[in-house]
Amino acid sequence: MKIAVLVKQVPGAESPLPILADQKWVDESAVAYVMNESDNYALEEALHIKEVNGDGEVVVASLGPSRIQKVIREALAKGADRAIHIEMETPGAIDPLATASHFAQALKDENFDLIFSGLQSDDVGMGQTGVILGEMMGMATASLAMATEVGDGKIKVKRELEAGWFQWVSLTLPASITIQSGLNTPRYPSLKGIMGAKRKEIKVIEPSDNDSMQSLEKIYVPQSDKQTVMIEGSVDQMVEKLIDAFRNDIKVL
Amino acid sequence: MDILIILEDNNGKIHRMGLESIAAAQKMADSLGFSMGAVVLGSNADVLAEEASEYNIGEVIKINDSLLGSYSADGYAEAVKQIIEQEAPTYVLFGHSYQVRDYAPKVSAKMMKPLLVDNVAVNMDGEKVVFTKQMFNAKLFSDVTPSGEGPCLVSFQSAAFSSEAAETGSATIRDASVNLDASMIKTESEDPFQEEAGGVDLSSAELIVSIGRGIGKEENIPLAQSLAAALGAELASSRPVVDAGWLPSAHQVGSSGQSVSPKMYLALGMSGAIQHVVGMKGSKNIVAINKDPEAPIFEISDYGVVGDIIEIIPKLTDALKGV
Numbered sequence: 001m002k003i004a005v006l007v008k009q010v011p012g013a014e015s016p017l018p019i020l021a022d023q024k025w026v027d028e029s030a031v032a033y034v035m036n037e038s039d040n041y042a043l044e045e046a047l048h049i050k051e052v053n054g055d056g057e058v059v060v061a062s063l064g065p066s067r068i069q070k071v072i073r074e075a076l077a078k079g080a081d082r083a084i085h086i087e088m089e090t091p092g093a094i095d096p097l098a099t100a101s102h103f104a105q106a107l108k109d110e111n112f113d114l115i116f117s118g119l120q121s122d123d124v125g126m127g128q129t130g131v132i133l134g135e136m137m138g139m140a141t142a143s144l145a146m147a148t149e150v151g152d153g154k155i156k157v158k159r160e161l162e163a164g165w166f167q168w169v170s171l172t173l174p175a176s177i178t179i180q181s182g183l184n185t186p187r188y189p190s191l192k193g194i195m196g197a198k199r200k201e202i203k204v205i206e207p208s209d210n211d212s213m214q215s216l217e218k219i220y221v222p223q224s225d226k227q228t229v230m231i232e233g234s235v236d237q238m239v240e241k242l243i244d245a246f247r248n249d250i251k252v253l
Numbered sequence: 254m255d256i257l258i259i260l261e262d263n264n265g266k267i268h269r270m271g272l273e274s275i276a277a278a279q280k281m282a283d284s285l286g287f288s289m290g291a292v293v294l295g296s297n298a299d300v301l302a303e304e305a306s307e308y309n310i311g312e313v314i315k316i317n318d319s320l321l322g323s324y325s326a327d328g329y330a331e332a333v334k335q336i337i338e339q340e341a342p343t344y345v346l347f348g349h350s351y352q353v354r355d356y357a358p359k360v361s362a363k364m365m366k367p368l369l370v371d372n373v374a375v376n377m378d379g380e381k382v383v384f385t386k387q388m389f390n391a392k393l394f395s396d397v398t399p400s401g402e403g404p405c406l407v408s409f410q411s412a413a414f415s416s417e418a419a420e421t422g423s424a425t426i427r428d429a430s431v432n433l434d435a436s437m438i439k440t441e442s443e444d445p446f447q448e449e450a451g452g453v454d455l456s457s458a459e460l461i462v463s464i465g466r467g468i469g470k471e472e473n474i475p476l477a478q479s480l481a482a483a484l485g486a487e488l489a490s491s492r493p494v495v496d497a498g499w500l501p502s503a504h505q506v507g508s509s510g511q512s513v514s515p516k517m518y519l520a521l522g523m524s525g526a527i528q529h530v531v532g533m534k535g536s537k538n539i540v541a542i543n544k545d546p547e548a549p550i551f552e553i554s555d556y557g558v559v560g561d562i563i564e565i566i567p568k569l570t571d572a573l574k575g576v
Binding site (some may be wrong): 132144213 | 370445
């Protein structure tokens with residue numbers, strides 16, 4: 001079983017996000033980056049399938065500038081066997097068709113049985129790359145996987161539907177699956193894994209040219225149309241004011 | 254036609270997000286002088302067409318095909334691609350439902366046409382159409398424009414438009430056909446099922462205390478339980494709390510959990526990620542406590558407290574017990 005996992009480096013939940021003066025992107029020098037949350041679950045699922053099968057290969061594929069080698073190393077330290085790094089600058093790069101085309105170019109000669117990716121990125125949140133890539137590579141696709149079972153040349157995926165409903169879907173390999181957060185417990189890298197990661201291969205490739213089909217005009221801080229009453233003071237004062245609001249304004253006491 | 258709306262089946266009725274995309278299409282059509290049409294497909298196409306014909310959407314295109322009887326990503330993507338090619342619209346509108354997330358990217362890939370997803374607004378600036386989308390977990394907004402010739406595929410976030418704003422009228426119904434082959438469908442689907450539905454019905458709760466990642470650790474869950482008990486509220490949470498195994502999934506509010514509209518929603522240590530917000534923004538009063546003054550949850554809150562929930566919750570519980 002040969003599995004590719006698409007891993008993206010994104011700003012962490014607590015990271016500052018200062019907007020550049022031209023409003024075309026955030027100031028990346030101020031951003032604290034982490035591995036995209038659902039990609040971490042996708043990686044864990046791939047590593048687990050490899051371990052259960054007893055053989056195979058897990059290859060991390062990532063697109064971005066040199067800084068993303070931090071999350072590539074992290075994935076290798078967790079147990080991925082090698083990595084493919086499509087090296088390019090990405091400020092304002094939001095078009096999933098262009099992104100997926102880069103990955104399709106980079107992965108086309110690898111003959112993967114499975115491509116896993118996180119459901120969506122925590123930065124631009126387009127939520128399409130894994131499905132588009134699968135379609136471009138002629139693979140079966142399924143999104144929002146909450147469980148997987150591999151065997152007999154197939155993968156069975158428990159897909160999340162809306163409002164607490166699920167559905168099992170069976171796909172003939174090769175297949176591209178987008179993984180929902182929460183389907184497993186992602187591991188932490190071991191010390192041995194961290195040491196071993198330094199010797200693993202990261203193949204750096206140049207992207208081909210792809211036209212962007214959608215572009216970012218500007219980013220900005222949302223203006224709230226709601227008047228929020230901010231309750232301030234010491235903890236005791238805040239509690240007192242909250243009780244007062246519960247009783248007299250919201251009338252729930 | 255200029256705008257084609259793809260309506261989704263929700264057990265024999267038009268999915269609420271489909272009605273919302275009708276409202277979006279009407280806004281765009283008004284402003285741009287565009288014509289509209291809507292597509293229904295699948296085993297309930299006949300009843301959906303009747304329902305759709307009661308809206309002011311020009312015409313309803315009905316596709317009956319045995320291979321569309323139950324949903325498959327391959328079948329739906331191919332059918333929608335073919336109908337887009339037949340009708341040659343400039344814009345194709347969808348609700349950003351889980352089904353659309355599953356197959357619309359395939360349509361985009363088949364046609365090499367852009368899919369602008371999860372938009373919260375559309376604005377027309379003369380001929381120029383700008384779509385607004387949340388990015389960075391709703392901390393920032395972005396204005397996005399498609400490039401090149403249409404068609405451009407667009408999905409709107411749940412509740413970006415009100416389904417009640419969809420103008421009624423009278424639309425004609427027309428049959429259309431697509432060419433599908435069983436070999437195109439690479440997946441086999443079993444029947445949908447529900448998991449652990451029992452126990453917690455948040456949808457009818459008047460008061461909800463809801464916890465997010467900021468609760469920090471499993472050991473702090475009883476603090477929130479005590480507060481909910483003192484207030485006579487149901488306990489809910491965002492997805493990360495369920496993913497961590499701190500509460501069963503029946504407590505989850507958001508796009509993959511329950512939708513709620515209580516009299517008061519007390520959001521504790523929640524960032525306000527959009528996947529959660531879509532499930533609770535209908536609450537009559539939202540009170541948020543979060544240590545991060547920049548947390549997006551404050552944007553939609555009626556009352557906000559910047560502070561440490563671990564410190565505030567026990568004191569609030571004690572104060573409520575004294576009420």
